[in-house]
Amino acid sequence: MYNAILPIAELAVHPLRELLNDEFHARPPMPLSSPVLVSHLVFTQDSSALAVERNRLCRLGQTQSGKLLTSSDTCLVFDGGSFLLRWELHTEFSSYTVFRSLPPGDPRNSEATALDVLPTEWLRTLPGEMIVATHVELRSSGELSPESVTARLTPTGRQMVAAQVADRAAWVFSDFIFDQGFSRFIVLDVSLTQRQAGRTVQRLLEIETYRLLALLALPVAKEVGGWLTGAEQQLAEMVDHIGQASSPGDEREVLADLTRLAAEVEHSVARTTFRFGAARAYHDLVMQRIDELREVRVAGCPTFHEIMQRRLLPAMHTCVAMANRQDDLSDRLARTSQLLRTRVDVELERQNQEQLTQMNRRARLQLRLQETVEGLSVVAITYYASQLVHYLAKGGKILFPEISPEIAAAVSIPLIAGFLMLGIRRMRGRLRQAEDSEH
Template sequence: MPGLREHPLRRTLTDEVHARPYEMMPPPARGSFIALHSGEAASRDDWTAVGDLCQRYGVSAPPEGASHYSVDLGPFRLRWERHTEFSSYGFLKYGAFAAPFADPVIGEVPSEWLASLPGEALVAIHVAVEDRRGGQRDLAELAPLFSGNTVAGSVVAGGAAKAWTDYRLHADGFSRLLVEDLDLRVRQVGRLVQRLVEIETYRTLALMAFPEAQHYGQAVTRIDEHLAELTQRVTEINNLEDEQRLLLELSRAAAEVERIAATTEYRFSAARAYYALVTRRISELREERVQGIQTFNEFMERRLAPAMRTCESVSDRLRALSYRVGRTGSLLRARVNVALEQQNRDLLESMNRRARQQLRLQETVEGLSVVVLSYYSVGLVGYLAKAVKASGAPIDTDLVTGLSIPLVIAAVFIGVRSLRRRLIREETL
């Protein structure tokens, strides 16, 4: 692109469209597929394990940071894919075989290497692809291949193949999947096998949420009943202390709801995503019914769909419960706030009354102070007049004392008032 600047993600995004291609599986072919749940932090360990296996057989290891790899190791072909929380490994072998599940490919994989893989086995499937263009198995021939278990299956890929499984674990811990090629192209075989394996893988991963739904469903019911009781009590209490105690109980219930929601949110969200993938992969099979046999879609509708509805129900109840707890808490907090505001108003009114009483008392004390000070001041004036008269001045002491009374009272009143104003001014600074 001369003269154009390329976006740094352009090539990565273009390559992502072509990532994880289907395997070419010319029938007859067999495979053993396992999915190990290792969490989101184990991608480096998976990459290292795949590199170790490649080194054993003298082939190139996957590039640094790869999340999928397919390589021929000689005795078998390896297909590895790293997903968000699990890794899948496929071990494939092409060529004729005597019986579909008598000699599984995983028997040729080094056992010590398998034991060293990070994570725990969640899915394990033996797959056999038969070329049945010359003739098809009848239902009686299918039964021994699945240990006499009830078989589910259908005509798939627009009539180009048949697929059968019993969705059970056999003595070796693996389930079994048989594909009869009636008119498939080589690439269609690999695509069909991958879809069938993914249906089983995503079905199992989706069901990981079911035990949590069963466990926490009881807790949700208990909290729901407790919330109904608390809501009823909201209408019955009539004092602030009970309201505050009830608000504390509501806060505890809210904390419990949020704890459960935080614990289950990832698993429930993952279950919804995995279930959507299962339904999509089944629709891509383009099933046609075989008389008397349960189809893949019917099996999932009867077995997986109810479990997913249970998970969805618990998730919905948690969301509704969180909303109800919050709404009830808001209502109760509003009542508590109103009660506290009323208490504050009562307290302020009481303080105002006391302030007015203190003001009246202060004014009374000021009046008494003026009287007392005036009384003693007039007495001092009388003593002063007597002293002047004793010195020979011709004055009437009683007249002087009497005339001084209004002057003394006025002077004392003005002095006390001035003092009070000065004190008030100093307090406000």
């Protein structure tokens, strides 16, 4: 018999398994029923402010009667009774979303927001720099009809972005213009379920958040664009100088300029790579969330997809163009440096060839001198050796009176010279063999 229950507790579990699964289920949409007011604040900050944020959230829990519904390192939901506060931590920003439900049939007040229920002093001390601030008003189409919203549009007024979403289950209106520092959305519920309403509101908040975060790269792109124009001109001048260089000093000067410009380009690439990459990712998220809305056009108003194509996409194209120009300039610098190195290498090879030719010439001269010296050495050694023979013959004349010392010295001269030349030749042969064996 086999146990049908897998003994999970007895298996080796990956330490990140629970964390990865929790991340997969993180940040689900809040179920909403109209009427409800939603306010959304986003702050850019570094990771060092995480502890400060969590302390302030805990302080809010101490000053307000309520309880924590969920709590993790990246998401916290606080139930304050009359409102819900949701805090989320992302890669480079954190967000605070406040949900404030209204009584059915509550008269509409355009000045009311979900932030009204939070302590003003607590809001003022939120850490970081605010990048997104938006209000969403979810109303039933029975309370506020779509016709009453579109009737207020005039040819000279604000351009309203409108669409029917979620298979015509709701109407969405916005103009993406700041009103008292906040952008605003109106969502008219026709037949949304609570989950649909929560997903629709969350998508709108994410569209606004990622829209502005994507545009953070535009000032960087404009700054880089102005600098790239000058850098490209410098590179063109350096290429001309390479062609005009007439000495190693000129080439060293051009190489120093190329190295300096390459360092500046790589610094700019390193400084902007994250920002441009993040802009592309945020733009993709914006367009993905818009596609999830499943828009249907409202007569006389552009859709969210159209307004992003018209106003956000050109900015993203500018960022992509600047990133491509940086990469292209870096590649051109690498090719120019390679060209200069090739020129220097060719010049070095020519100089080395000249040096080898001179060394060969010197070696031949040294060989001739050596042969001359060897010849003189043979003559000198032969002379001294014959003198030794002469002295020996003189000393031996007492024993062999018939031997003439002069004749003995004369006879020994060719023998001594022959033996010396043969010895030198054999020594040269041995040296050649030793040299060949080393190679």
